[in-house]
Amino acid sequence: MPKSQQGQYTNVTLIDVQLASSYYPLLVDLAKHKHCLTYGELVERAKEEYPDRSVVQKAIAVSTGRRLDVVRMFTSERELPDLTSLVINKGSGECGVGFTRSFDPKVAREEVFSFDWSAVTTDFDGFVKHTETVIKPRKPVKEAKALELMSNHYQQNKASLPPSIRDSREQIVELIMEGFSPEEAFALAQQNGV
Numbered sequence: 001m002p003k004s005q006q007g008q009y010t011n012v013t014l015i016d017v018q019l020a021s022s023y024y025p026l027l028v029d030l031a032k033h034k035h036c037l038t039y040g041e042l043v044e045r046a047k048e049e050y051p052d053r054s055v056v057q058k059a060i061a062v063s064t065g066r067r068l069d070v071v072r073m074f075t076s077e078r079e080l081p082d083l084t085s086l087v088i089n090k091g092s093g094e095c096g097v098g099f100t101r102s103f104d105p106k107v108a109r110e111e112v113f114s115f116d117w118s119a120v121t122t123d124f125d126g127f128v129k130h131t132e133t134v135i136k137p138r139k140p141v142k143e144a145k146a147l148e149l150m151s152n153h154y155q156q157n158k159a160s161l162p163p164s165i166r167d168s169r170e171q172i173v174e175l176i177m178e179g180f181s182p183e184e185a186f187a188l189a190q191q192n193g194v
Contacts, residue, residue, distance in 0.1 A: 011066075011180075011184070011188060012069075012070060012073075012131065013138060013178045013179065013180075014137075015055055015178055016066055016067050016069075016070045017070055017127075017128050017131045018053070018055045018056075018128070019046070019055060019056065019059055019064075019067040019070075020067045020068070020070035020071045020074065020124070021124035021125070021127070021128050022046045022049070022050050022053060022055075022056050023042060023046055023064075023067060023068065023071055024071050024074065024083070024124050025124070026042065026045055026046060026049065027042075027071065027083035027084070027086055027087070028083065028117050028120060030083075030086045031081075031083055031086060031112045031113065031115065031117045032117045032118070034113045035086070036086045036087070036088050036109070037086065037087055037088070038061075038087070038088055038089065038090040039061040039062075039064040039065070039087055039088075039089065039090070039096075040061040040090060042061075042064060042087055043059050043060065043061050043064060046059065047059070060170060060171075060174065062168070062170050062171045062174075063170075063171050063174050063175075064087070065096050066188070068084040068087060069084075070131075071083060071084050072084050074124065074127050077127075080115070080120065081108065081111040081112040081115045082103065082108045082111070082112065083112060085103070085105045085108035085109045085112055086109065086112060088105075137179075138178060138179025138180065139179050140177060140178065140179055141176055141177050141178075141179065142177070143173065143177060146173045146174075146176035146177045147173060149176050149182045150169070150172050150173055150176055150182060150185070152182070153182035153183065153185075153186060154186075157186070161186065161190075162190065165186065165189065165190065168189035168190075171185075171188075171189050172185045172186060172189050173185075175188055175189070
């Protein structure tokens with residue numbers, strides 16, 4: 001795999017890939033029916049569709065953007081329209097900042113809706129297996145320890161963090177629990193639109 005392609009997997013976790021594999025077929029179905037969902041609605045629909053997948057049952061809406069980045073990698077590698085444009089923010093009615101910073105969501109949705117999805121596989125398994133071989137394994141952290149690490153990092157770096165970082169508390173704790181360092185978790189939360 002080319003080095004530049006490996007770089008896009010740097011911040012991808014196994015949980016990201018597992019959730020993306022659950023979201024992808026739901027997004028293909030949305031594309032076929034020319035509909036959009038909010039982040040929360042996508043998470044709830046995945047929970048209904050996959051009641052036996054514990055990783056799906058634990059999913060939260062605030063970290064869905066990270067999982068959609070993996071779906072975007074998948075569709076991009078296959079030169080498919082960007083299905084992630086179908087997921088919108090409940091408050092703004094548009095895609096999140098992580099998307100709109102790089103893409104025009106209306107144009108992306110037009111491409112998605114005009115594409116013939118009937119011949120596209122909803123199989124994400126090969127991508128999951130491939131991605132598992134290139135992602136950096138991370139050591140999970142229990143929630144109590146993650147909360148402690150987050151709090152310590154926040155206290156030590158409060159002056160340099162934006163006030164809006166508090167809105168990403170759940171996401172930061174989740175990232176630390178997935179094995180990211182507090183520094184990485186705060187940086188990823190800021191990168192994802194804080």
